[in-house]
Amino acid sequence: MPGADGGVLGPRALGRALLARQHLLERTADGPAAVIGHLGGLQAQAAPQPPYLGLLARIDGFTPEALTGLIESRRAVRIALQRGTIHLVTAEDCLSLRPLLQPLLERQLRTTYGKRLAGLDLDALAVEARALVEEEPRTFQRLGAELAVTRPDRDPAALAQAARCLLPLVQVPPRGLWGHGGPAAHTTAEAWLGRPLAPAPPLDALALRYLAAFGPATAADLQKWCGLGGWAAVLGRLAPGLVAFRDEQGRQLYDLPDAPRPDPDTPAPVRLVAPFDNLLLSHADRTRVLPEAYRPRVMTQNGIVLGSLLVDGLVAGSWQLAGEGTGAWSVTVRPFAPLARADRDAARAEAERVLAFAGGHGEVRFEAAG
Incomplete structure (x- = not known):
């Protein structure tokens, strides 16, 4: 029921919901x-x-x-x-x-x-x-x-x-x-x-679009995503048409009633997420996909956000595509901890998919975990 309290969502449930909306649980055929x-x-x-x-x-x-x-x-x-x-x-x-x-x-x-x-x-x-x-x-x-x-x-x-x-x-x-x-x-x-600027959309509409792609979320998450403040009042105004949750810290989360919220145990495939991907940049609390211990290894002090290796829905390493302009492409995968054989094989398949996209020739390298 819109406006109802849906209970507590843990990090794994929040992560699966985010990955589903980001087309990272299952790739889309959309253009x-x-x-x-x-x-x-x-x-x-x-x-x-x-x-x-x-x-x-x-x-x-x-x-x-x-x-x-x-x-x-x-x-x-x-x-x-x-x-x-x-x-x-x-x-x-x-x-x-x-x-x-x-x-x-x-x-x-x-x-x-x-x-x-x-x-x-x-x-x-x-x-x-x-x-x-x-x-x-x-x-x-x-x-x-x-x-x-x-x-x-x-x-x-x-x-x-x-x-x-x-x-x-x-x-x-x-x-x-x-x-x-x-x-x-x-x-x-x-x-x-060849067109003038359009009237700015109402904040309500932007909040709903954000929830569709990044929810469930708090007002602080919305501010982190776009940089504007004042979202608590907007979400409060929209609350009768939303479903409410709490995270394990008791923070209020809002979501669209019919948005995907997969079971926390839904399998999450290995993925190579792009550098600077908004998956990692659009929540005040990033731990739904980025363990805090790994944050400094992906988000560097000079503002670089590395490509991320996702394993079981969480960042488990970084990766890099190199060789642009040389014709000698390479994908280097840097796991932060040892990978199970199945996950390593899946990461290699994803890396080979990147190489095929880049031009069809190159090599995949795995650095030692750690």
Whole structure:
């Protein structure tokens, strides 16, 4: 019954629910546009591997051309959104989510560059920057240098970052395409997509989308995912149409009544999860899939989030695809503890699947556990 208390969910139950919604218990036959939309985008600041590998883990029969075609046809774009980081999203989400997350980006700008931008007419800067990037896509280095021509006392890098936060700048191809290189050049979403920004969706709608892909979840989880606050009030307002649970610490969890919540003992296949995957970045308490003891080994001090080996629904190691541009691909798997033979064989099969995706040639290496 909507609004009812469904009892306590332990980490294993929460993990299975998350994996089911992430298409990591069973791969989907849906196309990449549908999966990107369902997930609310894939984090994509490290070009080009994370979005491609993230979809490969989730979609049967996925090929690089399927996503490249979406990007080149402007049905998917890379833009700063959740947490102020670059995400690959559908064109529709780009146009609607950016206005909703604009306050977050402006807050980050004030926090990081406020002193260097003090006293500057930011409205005038935004107008000038828009004219420049809509004339021709520009890298931040070039944009900052051109904005500094009329502001010689200002830091060009800070000026470029101001433009990034004030304007909905998308990265244009070939940046981010599998097998292609290119500078991170930007223009506005409106110019690239040929449409104006859409009205921001209500927070209620965004909360429901989050629960569909990441629930059951707390208000703090929602804030961790997107960077915006105020979710306790939103979830409280939605509560009559939701089902409520508690975790083992007594925290209130909310979920959609009909969302999948598999039995905690449901088998979870071995998977290779992409670097920077939102599976690991979208909850305040990540222990449903990431044991705390392993968190520092996957999330490094310099902000890198390594590719993760999932065994029985939990991170059990890291992995890396190397060799781009050389033709000599390799997948290196680094288990954090010894793997059972069946799990090692499954990890090898997943790694060979990655190699086939990358080009069909290469080797799989296992480092010693530990």
